[in-house]
Amino acid sequence: MNFTFNDDQLLFRDSVRDLLSNEVTAERIRQRWDSDSGVDSAALQSLVDLGLTAALVPEEQGGLGLNTVDFILIAEECGRAALPEPIVDSCLVATPMLVDADRALEGSDSRLGELLQAIASGDQTVLCGPSINPYINFAHSADYLLLPHGNEVHLVAIDAVQLELQTSVDLSRRLSKVSWQPRSETCIARGEMGADLWRSTLNRGALANAAQLLGLSEAMVARSVQFATDREQFGRPIGVNQAVKHLLADCAVKAEFAKPAIYRAAYTVAVAPTRADWSVSHAKASAGDAARAASRNCTQVHGAMGYTWECDLHIWMKRAWTLDREWGDAGFHKNRIHEWLLQPNALLGPQYTFGRRHLGDAVNPTIAV
Amino acid sequence: MKLRFSASDEAFRVEVANWLRDNLCGEFESIRFRGGPGDEHSFVEERKAWERKLGEAGWTCIGWPQAWGGRAASIEQQVVFNEEYARAGGPGRIGHIGETLMGPTLIAYGSEAQKVKYLPAIRSGDAIWCQGYSEPSAGSDLANVKTKAVFDEQAQVWHITGQKVWTSLAHESQYCFVVARTDPQAKGHKGLGFFMLDMDQPGVTIRPIEQLTGTSEFNEVFFDSAVCSADDIVGKPGEGWQVAMALLGFERGVSTLGQQMLFQNEFNDIVQLAKRNGADRDPMLRQRIAEAHIGLRLMRYNTLRVLSGSDQGELQAEGMIYKLYWSSWHRNLGKLAMDVMGADSEILEAEPYALNRLQSMFLFTRADTIYGGTNQIQRNLIAERALGMPREPRGNNE
Numbered sequence A: 001m002n003f004t005f006n007d008d009q010l011l012f013r014d015s016v017r018d019l020l021s022n023e024v025t026a027e028r029i030r031q032r033w034d035s036d037s038g039v040d041s042a043a044l045q046s047l048v049d050l051g052l053t054a055a056l057v058p059e060e061q062g063g064l065g066l067n068t069v070d071f072i073l074i075a076e077e078c079g080r081a082a083l084p085e086p087i088v089d090s091c092l093v094a095t096p097m098l099v100d101a102d103r104a105l106e107g108s109d110s111r112l113g114e115l116l117q118a119i120a121s122g123d124q125t126v127l128c129g130p131s132i133n134p135y136i137n138f139a140h141s142a143d144y145l146l147l148p149h150g151n152e153v154h155l156v157a158i159d160a161v162q163l164e165l166q167t168s169v170d171l172s173r174r175l176s177k178v179s180w181q182p183r184s185e186t187c188i189a190r191g192e193m194g195a196d197l198w199r200s201t202l203n204r205g206a207l208a209n210a211a212q213l214l215g216l217s218e219a220m221v222a223r224s225v226q227f228a229t230d231r232e233q234f235g236r237p238i239g240v241n242q243a244v245k246h247l248l249a250d251c252a253v254k255a256e257f258a259k260p261a262i263y264r265a266a267y268t269v270a271v272a273p274t275r276a277d278w279s280v281s282h283a284k285a286s287a288g289d290a291a292r293a294a295s296r297n298c299t300q301v302h303g304a305m306g307y308t309w310e311c312d313l314h315i316w317m318k319r320a321w322t323l324d325r326e327w328g329d330a331g332f333h334k335n336r337i338h339e340w341l342l343q344p345n346a347l348l349g350p351q352y353t354f355g356r357r358h359l360g361d362a363v364n365p366t367i368a369v
Numbered sequence B: 001m002k003l004r005f006s007a008s009d010e011a012f013r014v015e016v017a018n019w020l021r022d023n024l025c026g027e028f029e030s031i032r033f034r035g036g037p038g039d040e041h042s043f044v045e046e047r048k049a050w051e052r053k054l055g056e057a058g059w060t061c062i063g064w065p066q067a068w069g070g071r072a073a074s075i076e077q078q079v080v081f082n083e084e085y086a087r088a089g090g091p092g093r094i095g096h097i098g099e100t101l102m103g104p105t106l107i108a109y110g111s112e113a114q115k116v117k118y119l120p121a122i123r124s125g126d127a128i129w130c131q132g133y134s135e136p137s138a139g140s141d142l143a144n145v146k147t148k149a150v151f152d153e154q155a156q157v158w159h160i161t162g163q164k165v166w167t168s169l170a171h172e173s174q175y176c177f178v179v180a181r182t183d184p185q186a187k188g189h190k191g192l193g194f195f196m197l198d199m200d201q202p203g204v205t206i207r208p209i210e211q212l213t214g215t216s217e218f219n220e221v222f223f224d225s226a227v228c229s230a231d232d233i234v235g236k237p238g239e240g241w242q243v244a245m246a247l248l249g250f251e252r253g254v255s256t257l258g259q260q261m262l263f264q265n266e267f268n269d270i271v272q273l274a275k276r277n278g279a280d281r282d283p284m285l286r287q288r289i290a291e292a293h294i295g296l297r298l299m300r301y302n303t304l305r306v307l308s309g310s311d312q313g314e315l316q317a318e319g320m321i322y323k324l325y326w327s328s329w330h331r332n333l334g335k336l337a338m339d340v341m342g343a344d345s346e347i348l349e350a351e352p353y354a355l356n357r358l359q360s361m362f363l364f365t366r367a368d369t370i371y372g373g374t375n376q377i378q379r380n381l382i383a384e385r386a387l388g389m390p391r392e393p394r395g396n397n398e
């Protein structure tokens, strides 16, 4: 039993954090709002150079062969920076879906392997549009979309779909409603295999958002701590007041306790993504709770300043608002938890806190993975 | 205790309802249900015309004494008026700062000449007022006002110099009431004056501040030797703090009735939406809708209960409790609205940044817990003034 990350994982996280804090400033995020594509290609290229797009691609296909646990801290950093580009959606969600499909097909569909190579090198991007999300973020910037038709998984080139752009409250997001026609040649999986792929993908997507929500929460708290130290009222920093301290301390506690849920879910997704429903929902619910509290309390700490467009806080606040809902809102995830818990044969004893013993047990879906 | 309206109150209700039916239509149809919380920036000209329309028919300032053009309406009548006004979709009252804050303050503390000069235009709906309290360094610490007022003996005028901030609707207002320091040596609550300033003069510069809604309702206001006549100070130099605080007392009084009616309309919109989009089948949302209803009714009952015991339409200790309650309740309502909207809650109506009414309401509720005394300051007031707990040291500027 070991909850810690190894040196490589931490080093990877640190280099991504450094890069993001230099290249993805609030000022440059605002510049994206005025651009058509919403993408800062220089920043994006730096992330490709650091190996983000290659991370979860297998080594055979030119990738780094890393897994969800290796990438979870990176997703957190992308949240902390409020990174607009859909790096986490493509690298932590769509790419593994393709990898899983390629494995299940044992490499029989050469398109997948080739695409994975192009993803690793940063030449092509794939995003996915599960039925739970009515819109796809940055669909216009992708080369391919993974789309559902019942249980089927379709790999559809971007020029074969129609995109209807929507404006989000978070101007960093570029949402599209996607219309398309399923064809037999775009279908890469169906039946059980398709259902499993979508199930894993829902878990990866929710986990990806949970990690970003955690990063967003910590970033909002950090800014607010700074603000409460600099802003003076009654001749001293407002942070002197217990009421202000407690607002931020409450957020810190929620964020801190969302961490183990997220890391545990990352582990489960890495080893058994189709059976990570419960732990992923736990992570998403906890991270969402932390992010909602941070949005509320950090605005409060900023006073009227926090209600202005000029103050950067709303960049984070609005992102948290949207990511909290995407890939299943709090209600969806709490439902998954109680439906699992209240089953007659749910395994609830302390010995099931970590369900490794039961990992191979495919018959009983209620095990505590 | 008698929890029903009298026959004459019901007759008054019919009168109000009929008038609104016959007048809130035609050119005013477009502003029905508009201009409420988070929507203050919209239809400003139409809403100014509406103020004058109300004024002509005697439906502004109905609680004021008859001597100043009011109807001396009882609390019950004011309740009835606000209920009917909201039911008819009466737009957010752009004249409310004059009607509910400046007017009552003048009636209580102004000189006869000041009343004659200012009250009629508020009553007729012609004069729009704004509130010049906050400054960059005077937010929660309101007494830390740095704006200076210097008296010119020769010209018999005050010169006002300094900066106000977050001034709602300053760009639409003819007048601003300004708290400024008359005694440069004094600190804190002492040495302040309360001035009524004409905004239409060279010494006043107004710069809008963009809000996170992408719209601008509040402003920075710069005074560079702005002129204010010697007759336009309420109370004496040095009494500004007392007047400023008395004015805030009116803010928590009968003016809250209209606000609750707007809340009721918002709540109804949310329930309607839930029924339309199926959110009403979600058990968690159903519970939150019930909670919101309970809170809304509690606010109404409590306001009526407290107002029943007061002649002036002012709330005393209970009034302090009210701000914290409604702002927190409204913030939860904003979140509920977004959760009922579901996935579309993040989608704007149009480019570049057109929020729909529930979205702007949601964002605006994040300011409710800040303006007019933050939740933290309200809790301190409740604990220290209402409960009499030991006072927390406030810092140097006490």
Ligand SMILES: Cc1cc2nc3c(=O)[nH]c(=O)nc-3n(C[C@H](O)[C@H](O)[C@H](O)COP(=O)(O)OP(=O)(O)OC[C@H]3O[C@@H](n4cnc5c(N)ncnc54)[C@H](O)[C@@H]3O)c2cc1C
Pocket (backbone or CB within 6 Å): A231, A233, A234, A238, A241, A242, A243, A244, A300, A301, A302, A303, A304, A305, A307, B130, B131, B132, B133, B134, B138, B139, B140, B141, B165, B166, B167, B168, B169, B218, B367, B370, B371, B372, B373, B374, B375, B376, B377, B380, B394
């Ligand atoms: C939408 C909007 C409209 C407004 N309209 C007007 C207007 O028309 N006219 C006008 O004059 N002003 C207006 N204001 C300003 C408003 O009154 C101030 O924002 C408010 O008084 C808080 O001051 P501040 O924003 O400077 O926050 P600060 O006082 O800097 O407070 C920041 C944080 O510190 C906390 N804090 C500060 N001191 C203490 C303490 N002693 N104990 C515990 N916590 C503390 C606060 O609770 C808050 O969380 C408006 C504000 C908003 C948001």
